Amino acid sequence: MVKKHGKKQRAHRKAERTGASYTSAAAGTNHVHQPEPDLAAFDAWPGSGLGLPADRDLAARLVAAARAACQPCQESLAEQARRVSRPTVAALAGAVYSGLAGTGAGVFASPTTRGWAPYAREAAARGDSTDATGRVIMMEYEQVRDLLEDALDHWAVGGASPGEIADMVTVVPEAPPRQRPADPMAAFRDAGIKVVTLDDLDLGDDVDTYYLAPNYGVTLMKTNTPDGQPMPMLVLYPETEDAGIEDLEARTDWEHWGLHGMPDMDLHWRVRARIADRSLRGLVHIGPDGEDDIELWRAAETVSLPEQWWGLLDRAQHVLVAGPVKTPEDPGALAAAGDAGELLAVVARVTFV
Template identity: 70%
Template sequence: MVKKHGKKQRAKKRQDRTGAAYSSAAAGTTHTHTPLPDLSALPLVPHGSWRVLDLDLAARLVAACRAGCQPCQQTLITKMVKEKRATLAALAGAVYGTLPTVGFVASEATRQWAPLARTAMQAGTGEEAFAAVDAMDEAAATALLNDALDHWAMGDGPVLAEAVRKVAEGASRRGTADPMDAFREAGMKVFTLDDLDLGDVDTYHLAPNYGVTLMKTTTPDDQPMPMLVLYPETENAGIEDLEARTDWEHWGLHGMPDMDPHWRVRARIADRSLQGLVHVGPDGEDDIELWRAAETVSLPEHWWDLLDRAQHVLVAGPVKETDHQALQAAGDAGELLAVIARVSFH
């Protein structure tokens, strides 16, 4: 019994150290991916001064990503998300604290957190950035980590490490530093949209898009209200995408969802048409665009009049089919998100 207990303890310690499944640790069949990357610059990323980073876990995770080993990635990502949030913040901060933009395909969690990472790198203090990572639910933290690992897996480790060192040194000397200069000094060619002279870049079709169906509903006080129902129009559009890109609540077709004035349904008075569904960010610019009208279609008079009176629209989705039965099915299954958006006439 003592011998068996000792074997279990050693397997458990091996599991904790390597992140492998218990069965693999117990059988001695764990494996490693070499070479392990040099992550000695990672502690320079502001992540909370008193928190100890697990550089071994971080190195093995990056190595697993570069090797494309899905079992190791899954196990190590879960371990980092559940137990090593400071290390997660440092790995992500090395990327988004130095890059000027998050890229078109980044998750909503990354888009919201990246400005905190840039501020942390420039100011040399990571308490606010770490607190935001620590407060994330596991889905958001996993999305942030996966986005960061995409950069580490591309072999940019030495460049990221050098950029971190230069930005950290610059922050300590001057209080601020330009991440772009750090990348250039590290030997990486950096191009901005201005450098490429592309003019205005339309990113709408780089993200999942939706179509809309006109419907009507009634408020709890039995007043009619216009309603838009979203259905997926491109690949990856659906419940997971809406959950990642919006903070809409799950709605079961009972009562009214919350009203969020940042969500706008744009309507054009001249031809009585709808133009799009967008979220307006703190700077007054559109930061999320879920639907854009492909062509101008004048609305039925009764629906436009209702829109004009209500000044708000209940937006719900996604549904697989554009009918009431599919809407009811999505609501019953808990797969319907909704918000009350403002109407912006122009």
């Protein structure tokens, strides 16, 4: 066990040094993603007077990994950019958000990105990114993470010019802010009762924790954004007895949703879709280390999606996830849950594998 742990630590250190994925570093075979992306939009981002240039090679590898849907490489390269090359983050984000010409960054963007986008437009207009880049350098780590995730959402689907990338951003009216659900376990902790979660248990690498926690099934649906654009939707229903509203409140920070407006987007929630057979594979939350830390649903078998729904998924790159409903076959179950205040929702990012 000690030897195995040491090997893992060495692989992690190698990944940090080289920017390679942990998987590649552990195997000793770093790989590259082809074709190399066109960085015309990145190159068009103006320089700053800070003496800290963006790393074009790092940006190219990061965008290529995002377009190849290689999560290990993308996570390790993104971590390198966040930690040691924030001007690269600014340039990647600026290439996207500098071309929005007075509009916002969109309802699917994080608050950090919506607040930073005007500085990107100002930098492009002035031909000087000193202020915009400086603001990224001074951001908290979580803010840089959100800004980079938002930018990579658009880089991942292609587009070489600032105008082409800007066209990918669908701007819709923003929904009013909502209060996050409280942690139902907080009352037990406040009362001095020790709460033990799966994360507290050292179960080893050979135990599949998915089957130790409540899990769900999914039903395909469609909805519309506030401006009338179609959007794919997944509705969760319990597959185990302990799944339900209390479980979702405890394991997620999804908001209570009454079927009006759009819930918040959280880029750490991912709906995985497999291109080869046009199927959905799972619904997971990505933790700070880039690994899955919550898995709500996993496909038990491969079922190819209807062509229209897959096409909508491919265009939107995001999914509205809502639940739970007790009887998924009942068309009125979703509305009933929303009316009862027992419906949680989030906008998740689609990761194609």
